[in-house]
Amino acid sequence: xxxxxxxxxxLWLVENYEKEPKDTPPSINFFGGEPTLRFEELIxxxxxxxxDKIKLSTKKEIRWGMTTNGVLLDETRLKFLSxxxxxxxxxxxxxxxxxxxxxxxxANGADSFLLVAKNIxxxxxxxxxxxxxxxxxPKTAGLLSENYFFxxxxxxxxxxxxxxxxxxxxxxxxxxxxxxxxxIIYNQYLDIIRKAPNILRFLLFERELKKILINDGTDIKKMxxxxxxxxxxxxxxxxxxxxxxxxxxNTHEKNIFYIGHIDTGIDPAKHEKxxxxxxxxxxxxxxxxxxxxxxxxxxxxxxxxxPSTSYDLFGEINIVNKMRCKWLLLNNQLAKTILExxxxxxxxxxxxxxxxxxxx
Ligand code: SF4
Numbered sequence: 001x002x003x004x005x006x007x008x009x010x011l012w013l014v015e016n017y018e019k020e021p022k023d024t025p026p027s028i029n030f031f032g033g034e035p036t037l038r039f040e041e042l043i044x045x046x047x048x049x050x051x052d053k054i055k056l057s058t059k060k061e062i063r064w065g066m067t068t069n070g071v072l073l074d075e076t077r078l079k080f081l082s083x084x085x086x087x088x089x090x091x092x093x094x095x096x097x098x099x100x101x102x103x104x105x106x107a108n109g110a111d112s113f114l115l116v117a118k119n120i121x122x123x124x125x126x127x128x129x130x131x132x133x134x135x136x137x138p139k140t141a142g143l144l145s146e147n148y149f150f151x152x153x154x155x156x157x158x159x160x161x162x163x164x165x166x167x168x169x170x171x172x173x174x175x176x177x178x179x180x181x182x183x184i185i186y187n188q189y190l191d192i193i194r195k196a197p198n199i200l201r202f203l204l205f206e207r208e209l210k211k212i213l214i215n216d217g218t219d220i221k222k223m224x225x226x227x228x229x230x231x232x233x234x235x236x237x238x239x240x241x242x243x244x245x246x247x248x249x250n251t252h253e254k255n256i257f258y259i260g261h262i263d264t265g266i267d268p269a270k271h272e273k274x275x276x277x278x279x280x281x282x283x284x285x286x287x288x289x290x291x292x293x294x295x296x297x298x299x300x301x302x303x304x305x306x307p308s309t310s311y312d313l314f315g316e317i318n319i320v321n322k323m324r325c326k327w328l329l330l331n332n333q334l335a336k337t338i339l340e341x342x343x344x345x346x347x348x349x350x351x352x353x354x355x356x357x358x359x360x
């Protein structure tokens with residue numbers, strides 16, 4: 001993307017924000033590929049230009065963020081980014097040495113772990129709330145707890161991981177995943193009940209825990225198809241200014257996720273067509289027929305589902321594949337189990353977990 005196009009994107013975003021200013025200011029996230037490859041000639045001059053030129057009527061600041069593998073971040077760059085108080089980093093890292101080197105090779109085939117690892121202390125120095133974000137594959141499922149405790153030992157506070165649902169998962173790999181997640185959750189979250197809450201937060205599990213606590217054991221009531229934005233709350237912008245409802249999707253005009261261009265804005269007809277596809281079914285479906293009918297997560301599952309993955313795998317955007325389904329149910333089941341254990345402890349100990357969650 002040229003700097004000129006990037007500036008147009010910022011102006012378009014701000015213009016849309018100003019039509020109906022909200023409490024939440026506009027937010028821009030750099031992603032790739034690897035965004036830091038364009039740090040000097042795109043990211044830095046764009047952010048400086050925006051800081052000097054853009055003043056929101058609400059006096060709020062644009063929020064900035066970046067999804068990065070961290071390899072090209074150094075102290076000078078991190079210092080610059082941290083001069084923007086709203087900047088945040090999502091570190092895309094697949095784990096400790098073994099997992100990272102299995103999954104993330106450099107372009108020349110070399111290992112990448114040491115290149116990232118040397119930057120972690122610096123990243124956390126400037127951005128202590130950086131999330132450690134991993135993709136789990138069948139090859140690394142059995143290493144998940146090693147990766148989690150590596151992240152914890154480095155000083156991260158939040159851990160997000162998700163299985164790569166586009167891969168085939170054997171029974172053995174799935175079992176490994178179940179064992180590893182269960183081990184992490186029992187090891188960490190029972191510590192809260194034991195009043196030693198020095199934990200690395202496991203985000204999806206906590207979402208399930210909170211949902212059950214807040215809704216008194218029942219699933220949340222409201223469907224939310226738009227957790228990923230979908231051209232309503234967020235868009236992806238391609239290198240030539242193409243607007244897509246999902247940043248994962250390609251920017252070809254014929255793609256159903258293509259909804260416009262930065263020069264002409266969102267095409268309402270294209271966008272409506274896509275939203276109608278999303279809304280044509282009032283509940284999600286599983287790729288394994290009829291599994292959802294009596295599922296406790298039936299109402300909320302769509303807010304975790306990924307229309308882009310669904311479309312690529314099944315040619316429809318409301319279908320959850322069996323691995324994502326297992327992953328959601330596993331986290332939900334673990335949340336119920338932890339709460340059951342908690343309910344058998346003393347009143348004081350029960351409150352330790354509830355109060356800790358309320359504070360999150
Ligand atoms: S968790 Fe699985 S079974 Fe339950 S609603 Fe979602 S896809 Fe269907």
